Amino acid sequence: MTLPPGPRGHFLLGSALGFRRDPLGTFERAWREHGRLVRFRGPVEVYLVTDPAHLERILVSNVDNYPHPADFDRKVGAFVGRSLVTTNGTEWERHRAAVEPAFRREPLLGYGQVVTERSTAMLDRWQAARGPFDLGAEMRVLTLDVLARSLFDAEWSEQAPELAEAVRVGMEYLNQELISVLSLPEWLPTPRNLRLRKARARLDRSVYALIAERRRTGGSDLLSMLLSTSDKEVRDHVVSMFVAGHVTVAATLTWAFTALSREVEVVERIRAELSEVVGSRPPTGADLPHLRYLRMVVQEVLRLYPPLWQVPRTPVRADELGGHRIPAGSFLLLNTYLAHRDPEYWERPERFEPERFERGRSARRPRFAYLPYLGGPRSCVGLALANLELTLVLAAVLQRFSVDVPGPVRPSPDLVLEPRDVLASVR
Numbered sequence: 001m002t003l004p005p006g007p008r009g010h011f012l013l014g015s016a017l018g019f020r021r022d023p024l025g026t027f028e029r030a031w032r033e034h035g036r037l038v039r040f041r042g043p044v045e046v047y048l049v050t051d052p053a054h055l056e057r058i059l060v061s062n063v064d065n066y067p068h069p070a071d072f073d074r075k076v077g078a079f080v081g082r083s084l085v086t087t088n089g090t091e092w093e094r095h096r097a098a099v100e101p102a103f104r105r106e107p108l109l110g111y112g113q114v115v116t117e118r119s120t121a122m123l124d125r126w127q128a129a130r131g132p133f134d135l136g137a138e139m140r141v142l143t144l145d146v147l148a149r150s151l152f153d154a155e156w157s158e159q160a161p162e163l164a165e166a167v168r169v170g171m172e173y174l175n176q177e178l179i180s181v182l183s184l185p186e187w188l189p190t191p192r193n194l195r196l197r198k199a200r201a202r203l204d205r206s207v208y209a210l211i212a213e214r215r216r217t218g219g220s221d222l223l224s225m226l227l228s229t230s231d232k233e234v235r236d237h238v239v240s241m242f243v244a245g246h247v248t249v250a251a252t253l254t255w256a257f258t259a260l261s262r263e264v265e266v267v268e269r270i271r272a273e274l275s276e277v278v279g280s281r282p283p284t285g286a287d288l289p290h291l292r293y294l295r296m297v298v299q300e301v302l303r304l305y306p307p308l309w310q311v312p313r314t315p316v317r318a319d320e321l322g323g324h325r326i327p328a329g330s331f332l333l334l335n336t337y338l339a340h341r342d343p344e345y346w347e348r349p350e351r352f353e354p355e356r357f358e359r360g361r362s363a364r365r366p367r368f369a370y371l372p373y374l375g376g377p378r379s380c381v382g383l384a385l386a387n388l389e390l391t392l393v394l395a396a397v398l399q400r401f402s403v404d405v406p407g408p409v410r411p412s413p414d415l416v417l418e419p420r421d422v423l424a425s426v427r
C-alpha cells in the first residue's frame with residue numbers, strides 16, 4: 001500500500017518552511033493539487049486530512065486509535081494544565097463526565113440571560129464611545145465575562161480585560177511553542193517562558209480565589225460540581241474552559257461582524273427576522289428556535305471561518321485511509337477550513353450564502369463535510385453554549401447597530417483562526 005501523494009518540497013526541509021511562512025496557503029495549494037489526503041515531507045511528516053469519509057473514520061469508527069499527539073498535549077498543558085482538553089483514554093473519560101452536566105439543556109436556558117445582559121452593557125459602552133475600536137479585544141472581553149458568569153458564577157466584569165489579556169498571552173506562547181521544532185524547558189527564564197509564567201499567575205490568582213470562595217459558600221454551578229477533586233484539578237478545568245470556550249467564540253464573532261459588514265442583504269434579512277420574532281425587547285434563549293435565518297448565518301460563519309481550523313491526531317497503530325497507508329505515530333492535521341470549502345460538497349464555496357444550510361440542502365451533504373465542532377465522542381462539549389452565545393450576541397448587536405469593518409482583513413492561522421487587528425466602528 002502506498003503513502004498518500006504530496007509535494008516534494010525542499011530536499012532537506014520538505015514543506016517545513018512553507019508551514020512557517022504561510023501555513024494556510026501551503027495547505028490550500030497542496031490540497032488543490034493533490035486532493036483530500038496529502039502527505040507533506042519534512043523533519044516531521046504531516047498528513048493533511050479533509051475527506052469526510054476519512055474524518056468520520058478518525059473521529060468515530062476508529063476513534064480509539066487516534067488520540068491527540070502526546071507532544072501537543074504536553075505543550076498545551078503548560079498553560080491549561082491536565083484536563084479534558086489535554087488528556088486521552090480513561091483519564092479523559094473521567095474529566096468529560098465531570099463537566100458534561102453543566103452543558104445540559106436546563107442550565108443553558110439560564111446562560112441566555114447572562115449573554116443578553118452582558119451584551120447590552122457592552123453596547124451601552126459602544127454607544128457612549130462611538131470611535132473605532134479593537135473588535136477582537138471587545139469580543140474576547142465579552143465572551144470571557146459571559147463564560148465566567150454562566151459556568152462558574154463568577155462576577156468578573158471588572159477583571160475581564162486583564163484576564164482576557166492573560167489568555168491572549170498564553171495563546172501567543174502556545175502558537176510559538178506548537179511550531180517550534182526545538183522547545184526549551186519551561187524552567188529556563190527565556191522571555192517567552194517569563195511571559196507565560198506571568199500570564200498563568202494572573203489567571204491562577206483569580207481562579208484559586210474563586211475556588212476557595214466556593215469551597216466556603218457552595219453552589220450549583222459547574223465549579224461547585226467539580227469541588228470533590230483537588231484545587232489543582234479544579235483549576236485546570238476552569239482554565240481549560242476559559243481558553244477553549246472564550247477564544248473560539250470571540251474569534252467567530254469577530255469573523256461574523258467582519259463578514260456581515262460586506263453583506264448588506266444578509267443583514268437586512270437578519271433584521272427583518274429579528275423585528276418579527278423579537279421586536280424591540282432584548283433577545284432571549286427562548287427566541288433561538290425561531291431565529292432560523294440567523295442560526296444559518298452562524299453556521300455559514302463557522303463554515304468559512306472555523307476557529308479550530310485544523311486539529312491534530314496521531315494514530316497509535318498504522319491505519320488505511322482511502323487505500324493509502326498511514327504509519328503509526330504520524331502527525332495528522334484534520335483541516336476543517338479546507339473541508340468546508342470542498343467544491344464537491346459546497347457550491348460557490350467562497351461565497352457567503354447562509355441559505356446553503358436550509359434543511360433540504362444540508363441533507364444532501366455527507367455528515368462529516370461540515371464539522372466546526374468536530375464530531376464523535378471528542379466533539380466540542382460547549383457546542384450548545386457556543387451556538388447560544390453566537391446567536392444572541394449577533395441578535396443583540398444587530399438590533400441596535402451596524403458594525404463597519406473597513407478594508408481587507410488578514411487571517412492569523414495560528415492555533416485559532418482569527419482575523420488580525422480588526423478596527424471596527426458602529427453606527
Ligand code: HEM
Nearest residue numbers: 084244245248249252308311372373374378380381382386
Ligand atoms: C465557536 C465556538 C466553538 C468552536 C468552533 C469549538 C470547537 C471545538 C472543537 C473543534 C473541538 C475539538 C478539538 C479537538 O478534539 O482537538 C472542541 C473541543 C472542546 N471545546 Fe469547543 N468550540 C467552541 C466553543 C466552546 C465553548 C463555548 C466551550 C465551553 C465553555 C468549549 C469547550 C470545549 C472543550 C472543553 C473541548 C474539549 C472536549 C474534549 O476533548 O472532550 N468550546 N471545541
